[in-house]
Amino acid sequence: MTANMYDEGLPKTAANFAALTPLKFIERAASVYPAHTAVVHGDVRRNWAETYARTRRLASALVARGIGAGDTVAAMLPNTPEMVEAHFGVPMTGAVLNALNTRLDAGTLAYMLTHGEAKAVLVDREFSEVMKKALKDVPQNVLVIDVDDPQYAGAGERIGAIEYEALLESGDPAYEWSPPSDEWNAICLNYTSGTTGNPKGVVYHHRGAYTNAISNILEWDMPTHAVYLWTLPMFHCNGWCFPWTVAARAGVNVCLRKIDAKTVFDLIRKEGVTHYCGAPIVQNLLINAPDEMKAGIGQKVYAMVAGAAPPATMIEGMERMGFHLTHVYGLTEVYGPATVCAHQDEWSGLDVHERARLNARQGVRYHLQDAVCVRDPLSMECVPTDGETIGEIMFRGNIAMKGYLKNPAATEEAFRGGWFHTGDLAVAYPDGYVRIKDRSKDIIISGGENISSIEVEDVLYRHPAVLAVAVVAKPDARWGETPCAFVELKPGAQASAEELIAHCRSQLAGFKVPRAIEFCELPKTSTGKIQKFELRKIANSVAAIDV
Template identity: 80%
Template sequence: MSTQMYEAGLEKNAANFAALTPLTFIERAASVYPTRLAVVHGDIRRTWQETYARTRRLASALAARGIKQGDTVAVMLPNTPAMVEAHFGVPMIGAVLNALNTRLDAATLAFMLNHGEAKAVLVDREFSEVMRAVLPSVERPILVVDVDDALYAGPGERIGEIEYEALLASGNPEFEWQPPSDEWSAISLNYTSGTTGNPKGVVYHHRGAHTAAISNILEWDMPKHAVYLWTLPMFHCNGWCFPWAVAARAGVNVCLRKVDAKAIFDLIRAEHVTHYCGAPIVHNLLVNAPDEVKAGIAHRVNAMVAGAAPPAALIESLERLGFELTHVYGLTEVYGPASVCPQQEQWRTLDIGERARLNARQGVRYHLQDGCAVLDPDTMMPVALDGETIGEVMFRGNITMKGYLKNPSATEDAFRGGWFHTGDLGVAYPDGYVRIKDRSKDIIISGGENISSIEIEDVLYRHPAVMAVAVVAKPDPRWGETPCAFVELKAGAAVTAADLIAHCKAHLAGFKVPRAIEFIDLPKTATGKIQKFELRKLAQSVSAIDV
């Protein structure tokens, strides 16, 4: 009897249970702070009340054109107001938002539209040429909506049957949208940047988007009315779920079509930007901007970085600007960041080098993620917390995808043992913090010794002439493979391969020192992620040097 005592007559009902969804954030922002600024884009300055009405118009207009629950709506947009609005208007009718990477080629985009069975696509005029090449390959009827952004003055024709503002004008600003009946319902579809074969479609659910957004707020202590600058593409993991987080704080979305140092600093000053995110290359771009471009920022700016660990020089340069850096880690499959490296109070008394070493770790799980651990992938047991024993970094909890669209075998493999397998190799420290040592595919095995490419990269980043670096394996007839470093120098820097080799020798064991160094502009994705698969191809023909 006692086991059922707390169940009998205590069922879920509309009064005591609601499915979690980030869509409630915009409704509350518009209700509580209707006149607060929500969106800034050039001369456009819209309130939360106005933005909410526009998202409802979008939902209504799409529904009137046959888009329904479970349909996919793709967008080919930069960080503009329409992109913010799509994150709410599309799921308001139960449809699934597929934000396309605007740097992709026509064949890959066609695969995504077909695989995701998109019923509509919103296209910024900047990308109409590539999308015109895509559309003949789309296998089903698709509604094409042109988005004509006033801040875009470049080439590009309208290719759709209706323009975005006309579409909104046809919608109802009082549209009675419904939250999902099940928080497990899909809210968005994000394709991985796969390096071989077709990309995988990662499906997010409303519960995960809600919890990821709230966790972002908690990790950053993000205040009400924070002013968020869109340096991170919203097509990347739905902008790490920050479109929903900003709405939850009734903050300001400061839109940015293109990453440019002067434009970023101008907006930070003019709009009093308090928060922005980006890959290390974005932060490097800012700290290496001319002094006159950086001058005049008198308030604190919170920066979030994911990807390569921030080197000491970057942390120090950002601190001089008045920027405080938070290091996070994640993947598309966990909604962007799902772990964070919280800075402990006692770290503040340490020298910059030691602080950088501690801050380089991927840290601990997000507040609302159940677990981030380093496990032996064979036994699924935790590795020793000694900072040395290598295992695979794994996640579990609400901030984890539903799975891969139409790919049950890949989904099952990713979730084997009840954890999401990242493919990243790492260690855990006595304080519970995790640090990545390398991707499993990026470990260089030279003469039977395992070499971490990240360890070499960390050393090269310490050199004052280095802007960005990536290390990959180069085939070697004697050793099997050896480290090959591709280096992008800071503007005006003059350094030789011999100089960098000497620098590495001072900090690394001899067998870890790169046998080849090549100076190039590193190939990167739209989010600033270095494309190592391209570098592996180049490494085949790079000449080794005597070290």
């Protein structure tokens, strides 16, 4: 390319260009607001100066033990201060943080530690037993660091070579860490759920972590010193990048080992919590808690929900508590949320059911994401924005993974045509908002007609007795497939299969009405997502109902 006058004598230098990295957020928070609270965990309260010093100690101690650029450090931790610190201290060394799902079995953990070539792992005492089993099947030597959280009162032995606090004592609180030389460098490794075959290792880069963290602030208009409650696991897409988001706002990390409604409401009152994230199951847990638990909350609380679209009952319940609900959408491959159902002022005057319809959409791209589009996966053309033509949601831009670790074929397929393919089927509306109709594998084809499981679920959620629902395909000799609904009722509520089918029949075309209803506690992932693959296995033996 021919140089022009805007290139000549105007070089990129250290004075005018720096690689984007979220590690700079904690440095700034400690410099500008050193005495402001950064972490709350039981009796532990640390400010940003103390937290920054601890992350530098962690980085220094890891470097002294041979951890450096391109190495992997795994973390088997709940939402504790050590997990917050790991999001900064590990990448300060140039290494990559692999936050492990704490509900996984030993075999899966062993695969991840082996595939990711972990050189060290931080292990909370609660998970020492499963990690001890996993490590027996890992071929490389792994430095095991015990984390003995005083908030954990259960059993569990120390299995490591050193305890976390002793490790930090050996580190330098003034350690001079260096930002990445290239913002494309890896910062984190996250494994997909692996419902079929081995899980894939999703690699994040510093630029993506930075841009998604800033986008979180922009989508929420998140103020300085926001108080964030960790209801979302930090192992899930690195907590949707919120460890870095909170640092960028010099906010407060209110840590939470385990979710229960009383503890959540107690912390919201005591600590003045202003923001939290969670799957629909978390929101429903709070909505359906006794009224006395919810009393005395004076501040505005902002909640972010991802996963299934929030039904009208959820929006109504959140409004009664005085909580403001924001619906986001994304996947592991796009750092968690990468679209938001941006609220329009004119929606406020609409009735709750119309607002629920609008808020159920997955929305528009995050501020710092380049593009989201619903495209035909074969032609790669955008589908008409008519709210009817189905295509696949695709992303492009900063908030997309580097690719899948050691899997170039899967990476190439995921980015085919210059877009990240989500596998989610959706429509686009004239206002630019998109709405998922289903996962490609979740579309039910009955008698040649396509049925969206999400559409059927939306109707069932409107029944006052329903807490959670999942609809999957059930094999049928005549129709090929018919809808089968698995329903979890609210505590103390009652409803029969016939009642729910009649409810569906009043709002759906006959071929979309479930032929089978099964009442049960729905199987869920550690992040609250319903495991439909488990329900598909059960659906083969569920008796159909003549509708």
